[in-house]
Amino acid sequence: MTAVFDSLSDPLPRRLAAGLSRLSVALRAGQWRLAEAHGLTPTQAQALALLAARSGAARPALRVSDIAEHLAITRPTASDAVTALERKGLIRRQPDPRDARATGLVLTEAGTALAREAGDWPATLLDVAADLPPPEQEALLRLVTKLIRGLQLRGAIAPARMCATCRFFRPYAHPADAATPHHCSFVDAPFGDRHLRLDCAEQDPLPDDEAEVVWTRFVSGPPAATPP
Numbered sequence: 742m743t744a745v746f747d748s749l750s751d752p753l754p755r756r757l758a759a760g761l762s763r764l765s766v767a768l769r770a771g772q773w774r775l776a777e778a779h780g781l782t783p784t785q786a787q788a789l790a791l792l793a794a795r796s797g798a799a800r801p802a803l804r805v806s807d808i809a810e811h812l813a814i815t816r817p818t819a820s821d822a823v824t825a826l827e828r829k830g831l832i833r834r835q836p837d838p839r840d841a842r843a844t845g846l847v848l849t850e851a852g853t854a855l856a857r858e859a860g861d862w863p864a865t866l867l868d869v870a871a872d873l874p875p876p877e878q879e880a881l882l883r884l885v886t887k888l889i890r891g892l893q894l895r896g897a898i899a900p901a902r903m904c905a906t907c908r909f910f911r912p913y914a915h916p917a918d919a920a921t922p923h924h925c926s927f928v929d930a931p932f933g934d935r936h937l938r939l940d941c942a943e944q945d946p947l948p949d950d951e952a953e954v955v956w957t958r959f960v961s962g963p964p965a966a967t968p969p
């Protein structure tokens with residue numbers, strides 16, 4: 742039966758989008774305050790945080806184009822942010838082994854220290870998330886994973902280094918273990934939804950067709966138990 746509110750309300754996806762938009766306003770305002778307190782623009786703070794998350798001797802240094810892609814900004818905007826960070830002595834350029842004509846970006850010591858503070862998540866947002874009961878935090882993480890995957894497939898955001906599309910992810914490899922049903926074959930350990938990662942340094946992305954198979958297994962939930 743159709744409830745009265747079905748005709749009185751905006752469609753559910755629209756109200757969800759409105760709610761997510763409110764969250765993004767709070768996130769942006771918090772990031773803006775944090776960045777400003779450290780003499781940075783939000784874009785510069787995000788670029789620093791991205792470089793900190795993606796730096797490491799084993800990984801190629803990011804380029805301006807990588808920053809533009811990951812922050813979903815134009816290349817000129819990314820380039821302006823990088824130039825300002827370089828002027829402030831927070832990053833430096835180095836030759837890119839992938840392309841002799843390009844340069845990679847690395848944090849200086851001062852940039853590494855500042856990235857930890859200015860690029861952190863707003864404390865208010867962390868507090869609000871921490872106030873949710875653990876099962877709700879876990880369920881929300883799973884839903885956020887789904888939203889990110891959907892946006893990724895539609896080309897709205899750069900691919901995230903998440904478990905759900907990783908070569909090492911074995912969803913429901915331990916179906917009888919409700920707390921830790923999945924398996925990460927990189928560290929060779931079981932884990933649960935509460936451990937799902939959205940930006941794992943060890944992630945090795947699967948090709949699209951294989952990722953789809955793993956994804957379907959993940960979202961389908963645990964396999965039905967076979968009757969004795």
Ligand code: SF4
Nearest residue numbers: 904907925927941944
């Ligand atoms: S390597 Fe990282 S992303 Fe891949 S399954 Fe393990 S924890 Fe998840």
